[in-house]
Amino acid sequence: MKAIIQTSTALTPNVKRFLIETEVPINALPGQFVTLSFPELLDENNRSIARSYSLLNWAANDSQLPVIELCISLNSLGKVTPWLWGLDKPVEIESTEALGTFTLRDYQDSVYDEVSRILFICTGTGIAPFIPMIEHILNNHPQKEVFLYSGNRNFTDELFTDILKLWEVEFPLFTYVPVFSREVSAENYGYVHAFYKEALHMNCHVYVCGWSEMCKEARQHLKAMGLTRKQYFFEQYN
Ligand SMILES: Cc1cc2nc3c(=O)[nH]c(=O)nc-3n(C[C@H](O)[C@H](O)[C@H](O)COP(=O)(O)OP(=O)(O)OC[C@H]3O[C@@H](n4cnc5c(N)ncnc54)[C@H](O)[C@@H]3O)c2cc1C
Structure with a gap:
């Protein structure tokens, strides 16, 4: 789905928090991640480069997230993060739904x-x-x-x-x-x-x-x- 990187703020000299608005609000369990793909960044086969990021926020009680929050560290030699650090206005990308099985065991059980x-x-x-x-x-x-x-x-x-x-x-x-x-x-x-x-x-x-x-x-x-x-x-x- 379409998503827009809205803002970023520095958390440490090397880490930023990004707020991303998705076209459709998503469900997410604590521990899940999204995979983002960046149409402005192409690999050798001319396909958008994709990277995964853990969600800092989650949707309690079956609600949905209007905005997702990520916390990303800069790899100055990397393909994606230097580009993210260079953004100075909102930009459209693609995002998956929340993915992954790295979630809490059901401690109610x-x-x-x-x-x-x-x-x-x-x-x-x-x-x-x-x-x-x-x-x-x-x-x-x-x-x-x-x-x-x-x-x-x-x-x-x-x-x-x-x-x-x-x-x-x-x-x-x-x-x-x-x-x-x-x-x-x-x-x-x-x-x-x-x-x-x-x-x-x-x-x-x-x-x-x-x-x-x-x-x-x-x-x-x-x-x-x-x-x-x-x-x-x-x-x-x-
Ligand atoms: C499920 C999942 C969740 C993830 N969640 C997060 C997250 O919440 N926050 C986050 O910052 N990253 C997260 N990552 C890593 C992220 O997907 C990228 O790999 C990272 O942002 C680097 O992307 P890049 O294109 O700038 O560097 P690349 O071009 O991919 O860099 C190449 C290599 O550099 C090394 N590298 C890059 N950054 C570091 C680092 N900080 N420390 C050590 N080695 C490094 C790795 O070996 C990497 O393969 C996650 C990865 C997965 C698979």
């Missing part, structure tokens, strides 16, 4: 009663699908412990700090752990994998989102910790 703790592990814009997912759990399953481990290089790369800190105050069972790989003075200095291990236990579910290296490493750690394939779920960005 008694089969998941024993899952007492849910961990979210990400780096960079891998946090995008977790914003609606965590919001959903906090509001609908307040008895579950929720941990978010979010890795970035520098303090200036941290995303959604205000809302995450607010949720920590509002929801006592929510813990936010920002980790920084290039800030020696950080409370949590290093790679994200060094920090979530202590929170893992046999009754937890783990959602992981980010680029392939991070996902690969997380998979190895989770397996080594004895978690089964039914306990962890991945969204890999490439």
